[in-house]
Amino acid sequence: MLYHLIRPLLFRLDAERAHDVVTAMFRATSRMPLLPRLISALYAWDDPALMVEWAGLRFASPLGVAAGFDKRADLVDALALLGFSHVEVGTVTPRPQPGNPGPRLFRLPEDMALINRLGFNSPGMVAVAKALRARRSHRVIVGVNIGKNRDTPLERAVEDYAATFVALAPLADYVAVNISSPNTPGLRRLHERAALEELLRELMRLNHGLLYPRPIVLKVSPDETLDQIEEVVRAGCEAGVAAFIATNTTLAREGLRSRLANETGGLSGRPLALRARQVIRTIYRLTRGTPPVIGVGGVLTADDAYAHIRAGAHMVQLYTGMVYVGPAIAREITCGLAQALRRDGFASVTQATGVDAEWEGATRQWG
Numbered sequence: 001m002l003y004h005l006i007r008p009l010l011f012r013l014d015a016e017r018a019h020d021v022v023t024a025m026f027r028a029t030s031r032m033p034l035l036p037r038l039i040s041a042l043y044a045w046d047d048p049a050l051m052v053e054w055a056g057l058r059f060a061s062p063l064g065v066a067a068g069f070d071k072r073a074d075l076v077d078a079l080a081l082l083g084f085s086h087v088e089v090g091t092v093t094p095r096p097q098p099g100n101p102g103p104r105l106f107r108l109p110e111d112m113a114l115i116n117r118l119g120f121n122s123p124g125m126v127a128v129a130k131a132l133r134a135r136r137s138h139r140v141i142v143g144v145n146i147g148k149n150r151d152t153p154l155e156r157a158v159e160d161y162a163a164t165f166v167a168l169a170p171l172a173d174y175v176a177v178n179i180s181s182p183n184t185p186g187l188r189r190l191h192e193r194a195a196l197e198e199l200l201r202e203l204m205r206l207n208h209g210l211l212y213p214r215p216i217v218l219k220v221s222p223d224e225t226l227d228q229i230e231e232v233v234r235a236g237c238e239a240g241v242a243a244f245i246a247t248n249t250t251l252a253r254e255g256l257r258s259r260l261a262n263e264t265g266g267l268s269g270r271p272l273a274l275r276a277r278q279v280i281r282t283i284y285r286l287t288r289g290t291p292p293v294i295g296v297g298g299v300l301t302a303d304d305a306y307a308h309i310r311a312g313a314h315m316v317q318l319y320t321g322m323v324y325v326g327p328a329i330a331r332e333i334t335c336g337l338a339q340a341l342r343r344d345g346f347a348s349v350t351q352a353t354g355v356d357a358e359w360e361g362a363t364r365q366w367g
């Protein structure tokens, strides 16, 4: 409720500045005495029906924070208080890099969307490792999303992913391999079979060398054809990935109403939802949930999250919803999800996963 009062003020600021203000507030409140307990009591929502497990990880609910919100890994404690079951930090690059020049993040309020061309602004893996070690709370699961530096040629991308993996996997519960950001030139070419196989082979090799190997998940783009998605899923399954994250932001711009619709970058939020769901459904049809799909894109309400789950997602993540709905979004979604499951006679999230996967014969609509 409070957020409705603050939001007009925040929306007067440049979008990236507003993000900095909000996250500074999150960080400060999570470090004050007593306040964290109060915040958690107000925002967190526990229900055993929401528990989800995969790859040996137990999530209190299916809802997490998508990569990009906490690039520096210094918001994990604060986001835990708001009722998310997991936070995916990053994308982290090996060396620090500033990303693209600003302005580079735009609100599209009429479409409940964002366009960003941040371009992997990252403090680098050493700083992120330090932040992860400094975490106080271990109540949420932390994924680390890894990528490559902009100035590393694509032929040497594997070296960047490998370096970041070695530095951060031991500090993470799972590692997400980001091959799908539209803002690092050429990155999406890692969806091509040979390049992807080489990348995953190396990461799996390094993973097997760890005392406790981590689940490795692959984050895919919504802009590939369905045939390409199939190829990616096959390569991922053969390599032994633990989950697929569908999807990253899109370069598509159909049907937008906002003035800033033609800004360059990746589009997220409501206009991405159907497309993300189509990719979720496609992957689920191929894997039947093993490995699972983490659905991302346009989740602003419990209904959105439920629709992704029914299409085939084991879990969901969000970013843009935080901007439009505010910090109560996790509570609203988890509470609404628990109600929807009960209403429809499901004892758990997993029972609802994929029940609509065969529905809408129109899976092969695009591409």
Ligand SMILES: Cc1cc2nc3c(=O)[nH]c(=O)nc-3n(C[C@H](O)[C@H](O)[C@H](O)COP(=O)(O)O)c2cc1C
Pocket (backbone or CB within 6 Å): 066, 067, 068, 069, 090, 091, 105, 114, 116, 118, 120, 145, 178, 181, 219, 247, 248, 249, 267, 268, 269, 270, 272, 296, 297, 298, 299, 317, 318, 319, 320, 321
């Ligand atoms: C400002 C911004 C920055 C993002 N940065 C990253 C990133 O660094 N790595 C990544 O894998 N995805 C990144 N994403 C994509 C989100 O993780 C998510 O896949 C996408 O926004 C769709 O979800 P949403 O509609 O809930 O925002 C970013 C999204 C936004 C809006």
